[in-house]
Amino acid sequence: MTVTGQNPYDEEQWLENHKQNNITWIPENKSLYPITLGMLLAPIGMLDYKLAFIVWIFLSQVKLC
Numbered sequence: 001m002t003v004t005g006q007n008p009y010d011e012e013q014w015l016e017n018h019k020q021n022n023i024t025w026i027p028e029n030k031s032l033y034p035i036t037l038g039m040l041l042a043p044i045g046m047l048d049y050k051l052a053f054i055v056w057i058f059l060s061q062v063k064l065c
Contacts, residue, residue: 001031002035002038008030008033014029
């Protein structure tokens, strides 16, 4: 949502994005995370799910070294 200029703290936009992405589990009515974290992780979020998982694991491993 951050990349597309939407407001993750707007309840209507938050719920609509969940519906558009076929997400059935919605624990909160709006984002709980700071926008800066969203902007930091946005490049990973734009990747395909499988590739994003691989990148996330790689970055996690690099951080541990």
